[in-house]
Amino acid sequence: MGGPEVKRRPGGRSARVRAAVLDATFALLRSRGLEGLKIAEVAERAGVHETSIYRRWGNRENLLLDALLEVTEGLRVPDTGDLREDLTAYARDLAAFLATPLGHALEHALAAAGDDPDAQRARDRYWDTRSARSRQIVTRAIERGDLPDTVDPRLVIEMLVSPVHFRVVLTREPVDPDMPARIVDTLLGGIARG
Amino acid sequence: MGGPEVKRRPGGRSARVRAAVLDATFALLRSRGLEGLKIAEVAERAGVHETSIYRRWGNRENLLLDALLEVTEGLRVPDTGDLREDLTAYARDLAAFLATPLGHALEHALAAAGDDPDAQRARDRYWDTRSARSRQIVTRAIERGDLPDTVDPRLVIEMLVSPVHFRVVLTREPVDPDMPARIVDTLLGGIARG
DNA sequence: ACTCTAACGCAAGCGGACTTGCTTTTCGCG
DNA sequence: CGCGAAAAGCAAGTCCGCTTGCGTTAGAGT
Structure with a gap:
C-alpha cells in the first residue's frame, strides 16, 4: 500500500x-x-x-486506510499461558481500541473501502497484522494441549472478535465492558449444557 | 426513516x-x-x-439504506422446533443474502452511514426487524428447555451472525458454505472439551 | 368548495474529491 | 558528472453530492 x-x-x-x-x-x-x-x-x-x-x-479512502493501519501495527498479543486470560485480554484491548475515535475511523474506512487492489491490500494487511497474530493465542493453546486439535483457530478468533466489531460498525452501541469475558466463556463452555 | x-x-x-x-x-x-x-x-x-x-x-447514504432495508423486511425466521436446524438455516440464509450484490451493498451502506438520527434509525430498523426476530430462535429453545435459561439470547445470536458479517465487510472473502454449520456446532458444544 | 400548508418543481451555485496534460526537480546509475 | 526516469509541482477543469431560495401544486380539514 x-x-x-x-x-x-x-x-x-x-x-x-x-x-x-x-x-x-x-x-x-x-x-x-x-x-x-x-x-x-x-x-x-x-x-x-x-x-x-x-x-x-x-483516493481518500486508501490514504485514510494507510494512515489508520499504521496505528494497528504495534499491537501486542497477550501470552500468559492461560487461554481464557489471553482471549479475554485480547478482546478487551480490541474493544477498547475500537471505542476510540481512531478505532471508529478505522472500522469506517475499512468497511467503506472499495474493491480495488490497494484497498484489498489494506484489508489483507489489517487482517494479517492484527488478527492472524491473534490466532496464535489459540494455536498455542492447542500445542499446550489445553484445546483439542479439532478446533479451527481461525474460526475461534473470528467468533471471539467479530461480535465486538459487529456492535461497533453495525448496531453502533457502546461495547459492554464485560462483553469480552462473556464471549470467551460462551466460546469455551458452549451453550448446550449448563 | x-x-x-x-x-x-x-x-x-x-x-x-x-x-x-x-x-x-x-x-x-x-x-x-x-x-x-x-x-x-x-x-x-x-x-x-x-x-x-x-x-x-x-443524503445518498440514507436513501440507499432506506431502499436496501426494504429487502430485509420480508425475512422469515425458521421455526422447526430444532435449535441446531433453526440456527444453521438462519445463518445459511444470511450468508446467502450477504453474498448477493444487494447484500454487499447493504453492508457497505450500513457501515458507511453516519451518526445522524436518520442513519441511526436505519440501523435500529435493520437490527430490530432482522436480528431481533432471529433472537426468537434462541428464546424458543430456552422456553422448550433445550437451552439453559442462563444463556443470553442476544449474545448467542450475535456470536452466530457476526462472523458471517465479519467476513463480508472486513476480510471480504467468500463465505464458506459450511461455515454456518461449523459456527453453530462450536457455539453449542464449546471448544474447551473435545 | 375554499383554504392553508407541506411537499414538490426548478434554477443556480458551492464544495470537495478526483483527473489530466504539462513542466520541473530529484537522485540512482553508468 | 551527467543522463534518464520516476516523482513532485502546478493549473485548470470535470463530476457529483448537496444546498438555497424561490415559485407552484396538491390535497387534508373545515
Whole structure:
C-alpha cells in the first residue's frame, strides 16, 4: 500500500513525502475528525501538492486506510499461558481500541473501502497484522494441549472478535465492558449444557 | 426513516414519490451497482426532482439504506422446533443474502452511514426487524428447555451472525458454505472439551 | 368548495474529491 | 558528472453530492 512498495528507484523524496502526508493526516484526523478531513488540507499541512497525494494513494479512502493501519501495527498479543486470560485480554484491548475515535475511523474506512487492489491490500494487511497474530493465542493453546486439535483457530478468533466489531460498525452501541469475558466463556463452555 | 414518518398531512403525493424513487433506486442499483448509482439518475428515472430526494432523505447514504432495508423486511425466521436446524438455516440464509450484490451493498451502506438520527434509525430498523426476530430462535429453545435459561439470547445470536458479517465487510472473502454449520456446532458444544 | 400548508418543481451555485496534460526537480546509475 | 526516469509541482477543469431560495401544486380539514 501507499504507492508501489516504497520504491527506492530514481527520484526518491518518496519517503519524506509519505511521512509528511501521513503525519498531517493523523493531525487533521484528530482535530477535524473523519468527515471533516479534506485532502486539500492534508496537502497544505504536509507541504505537498494535492496531486502528489492522489497519484500515490489514488483516493481518500486508501490514504485514510494507510494512515489508520499504521496505528494497528504495534499491537501486542497477550501470552500468559492461560487461554481464557489471553482471549479475554485480547478482546478487551480490541474493544477498547475500537471505542476510540481512531478505532471508529478505522472500522469506517475499512468497511467503506472499495474493491480495488490497494484497498484489498489494506484489508489483507489489517487482517494479517492484527488478527492472524491473534490466532496464535489459540494455536498455542492447542500445542499446550489445553484445546483439542479439532478446533479451527481461525474460526475461534473470528467468533471471539467479530461480535465486538459487529456492535461497533453495525448496531453502533457502546461495547459492554464485560462483553469480552462473556464471549470467551460462551466460546469455551458452549451453550448446550449448563 | 424516509422522511417524517409517512406524514399524511396536507400535500400527500409523498407515497407516490417515495415508491417511485425507491423503485428507481433498486433498478439502478442492479444495473449500475452501488458506486455507479447517481442520485441525479435516480431522480430522472423516478420522474422526480433531485431536490425532492434530498429533502426527504437528506443524503445518498440514507436513501440507499432506506431502499436496501426494504429487502430485509420480508425475512422469515425458521421455526422447526430444532435449535441446531433453526440456527444453521438462519445463518445459511444470511450468508446467502450477504453474498448477493444487494447484500454487499447493504453492508457497505450500513457501515458507511453516519451518526445522524436518520442513519441511526436505519440501523435500529435493520437490527430490530432482522436480528431481533432471529433472537426468537434462541428464546424458543430456552422456553422448550433445550437451552439453559442462563444463556443470553442476544449474545448467542450475535456470536452466530457476526462472523458471517465479519467476513463480508472486513476480510471480504467468500463465505464458506459450511461455515454456518461449523459456527453453530462450536457455539453449542464449546471448544474447551473435545 | 375554499383554504392553508407541506411537499414538490426548478434554477443556480458551492464544495470537495478526483483527473489530466504539462513542466520541473530529484537522485540512482553508468 | 551527467543522463534518464520516476516523482513532485502546478493549473485548470470535470463530476457529483448537496444546498438555497424561490415559485407552484396538491390535497387534508373545515
